[in-house]
Amino acid sequence: MACFVLAPGIAIPHAEAADREINVAAAADLSAALQELAASYEKRTGVVVKLSFGASGALTQQIQNGAPFDVFFSADMDYPRQLIAGGQADGKTLYRYAVGQLVLWVPKDSPLDVEHKGMDVLRDPSVKKIAMANPQHAPYGRAAAAALKHYDLYEKVSDRLVLGENVSQAAQFAESGNAQAGFIALAHAEAPAMQGKGKYWVVPVEAYPPLDQGVILISGSAHHKDAAAFLGFVRTEEAAGMLRRYGFSSPDQKYKLK
Amino acid sequence: MLIDWQAFRLTIELAVVVSAILLVIGLPLAYWIAFSRWRWKFLVEAMVALPIVLPPTVLGFYVLVALGSQSPLGRWWQALTGHTLAFTFSGLVIGSILYSLPFAVQPFAASFSSVDRKLLAASATLGASPLRTFLRVVIPLSVPGLVTGVVLTFAHTMGEFGVVLMIGGNIPGVTRTVSIGIYDQVQSSNYAAANAMALLLLVFCFAVLTVVYGLNRQPNQGVWPMGPVK
Numbered sequence: 291m292a293c294f295v296l297a298p299g300i301a302i303p304h305a306e307a308a309d310r311e312i313n314v315a316a317a318a319d320l321s322a323a324l325q326e327l328a329a330s331y332e333k334r335t336g337v338v339v340k341l342s343f344g345a346s347g348a349l350t351q352q353i354q355n356g357a358p359f360d361v362f363f364s365a366d367m368d369y370p371r372q373l374i375a376g377g378q379a380d381g382k383t384l385y386r387y388a389v390g391q392l393v394l395w396v397p398k399d400s401p402l403d404v405e406h407k408g409m410d411v412l413r414d415p416s417v418k419k420i421a422m423a424n425p426q427h428a429p430y431g432r433a434a435a436a437a438l439k440h441y442d443l444y445e446k447v448s449d450r451l452v453l454g455e456n457v458s459q460a461a462q463f464a465e466s467g468n469a470q471a472g473f474i475a476l477a478h479a480e481a482p483a484m485q486g487k488g489k490y491w492v493v494p495v496e497a498y499p500p501l502d503q504g505v506i507l508i509s510g511s512a513h514h515k516d517a518a519a520f521l522g523f524v525r526t527e528e529a530a531g532m533l534r535r536y537g538f539s540s541p542d543q544k545y546k547l548k
Numbered sequence: 549m550l551i552d553w554q555a556f557r558l559t560i561e562l563a564v565v566v567s568a569i570l571l572v573i574g575l576p577l578a579y580w581i582a583f584s585r586w587r588w589k590f591l592v593e594a595m596v597a598l599p600i601v602l603p604p605t606v607l608g609f610y611v612l613v614a615l616g617s618q619s620p621l622g623r624w625w626q627a628l629t630g631h632t633l634a635f636t637f638s639g640l641v642i643g644s645i646l647y648s649l650p651f652a653v654q655p656f657a658a659s660f661s662s663v664d665r666k667l668l669a670a671s672a673t674l675g676a677s678p679l680r681t682f683l684r685v686v687i688p689l690s691v692p693g694l695v696t697g698v699v700l701t702f703a704h705t706m707g708e709f710g711v712v713l714m715i716g717g718n719i720p721g722v723t724r725t726v727s728i729g730i731y732d733q734v735q736s737s738n739y740a741a742a743n744a745m746a747l748l749l750l751v752f753c754f755a756v757l758t759v760v761y762g763l764n765r766q767p768n769q770g771v772w773p774m775g776p777v778k
Binding site: 345347348350351354418421424426427451452453454455463467469 | 618622635718719
């Protein structure tokens with residue numbers, strides 16, 4: 291709140307610089323990748339990219355209620371389409387920037403051999419809690435629920451599921467050892483902060499509907515030109531390369547085989 | 549289904565358990581704060597007041613990380629009970645006790661301090677033990693403050709959100725409280741369900757507070773012996 295109140299006052303001496311900023315709402319699985327992407331864009335153009343992360347459904351709801359974002363990176367294609375249908379986003383700008391992948395992650399010192407046994411480790415009695423994102427408003431939560439059903443495990447483990455508000459919180463539940471296993475984004479498992487802390491198994495893509503992720507320009511954006519230019523950068527091979535380093539596949543390359 | 553009754557039952561259960569435990573823990577602590585002459589007492593008072601200032605995320609973070617399986621304390625708890633403290637009802641109870649501590653202890657201590665010391669001296673000269681004086685003189689004279697403390701604890705726990713979001717894991721019937729349920733509905737744009745639950749919670753809390761303050765009405769003494777607690 292305070293920043294909103296203070297911003298105009300602070301902006302006066304640097305009016306020009308303050309104008310060159312865009313506000314980006316982004317799905318939680320992008321929390322590591324998009325920071326790098328934004329920093330590199332900022333360095334190049336001087337446009338400040340302000341990032342807000344959350345569950346895609348939660349962010350959609352905020353945009354529907356007038357949150358002042360210019361660009362929205364969703365973890366699926368449905369939420370951007372909802373915004374288009376409601377007139378809050380510009381349908382012509384919808385772009386599938388990446389395909390996310392779901393992994394089953396356990397801490398490094400866990401006795402569970404997740405890398406070879408995959409989903410079967412969830413049958414182990416030592417797994418008391420399994421973290422996943424909330425399927426109600428997080429695409430990764432829906433993917434995890436679909437994968438559990440695909441392997442006929444959902445009924446067996448449903449009383450052991452703990453729901454993170456978004457996929458980042460699910461990752462944090464597993465990383466802190468409060469849950470013995472977690473369905474998280476490959477992008478988190480490969481992020482610098484998580485590297486070396488755990489081992490994971492990439493859930494095969496046929497087990498859940500593809501996590502096609504769409505980005506879109508918000509209608510009525512106050513920084514329309516800069517936001518559109520940023521979207522142009524997201525479409526470049528360079529940006530796609532950065533996203534790939536964090537475990538996203540490019541839409542054309544489709545899936546990372548592991 | 550517009551209203552998640554399970555969440556309501558769970559939330560009321562949590563608020564009752566936390567209020568009862570804080571009454572038991574809070575009375576001796578408040579007594580000590582009111583009557584101790586220890587020169588460093590202010591340190592304890594500051595610690596008790598901390599949860600008023602600290603964001604619930606700090607408390608939730610400590611409960612989650614410090615009591616998770618990476619910490620010695622968490623491992624000890626896990627060896628004892630077979631599970632971590634997070635994502636359980638007991639975890640919510642512990643988080644809520646920490647979070648609501650000042651809301652019980654401060655009104656208790658304030659009303660103990662406002663008891664006329666001459667009455668305590670009279671009781672002692674008549675041969676009553678300190679415990680007897682406490683039970684027969686201090687407690688009866690502090691009833692409004694005690695009620696205030698318990699009601700504030702109850703209300704504060706009913707409305708708790710941050711700590712539960714951090715350590716709850718959103719498990720139906722175990723850790724999905726009303727505030728979390730409402731948050732989920734809003735985030736999913738189910739405004740009708742969110743509205744139904746929010747309205748019910750509002751009416752319920754207002755009714756509880758009205759009944760308690762109505763019963764507690766006294767001609768010359770408000771229920772706020774120290775003024776409204778923040």
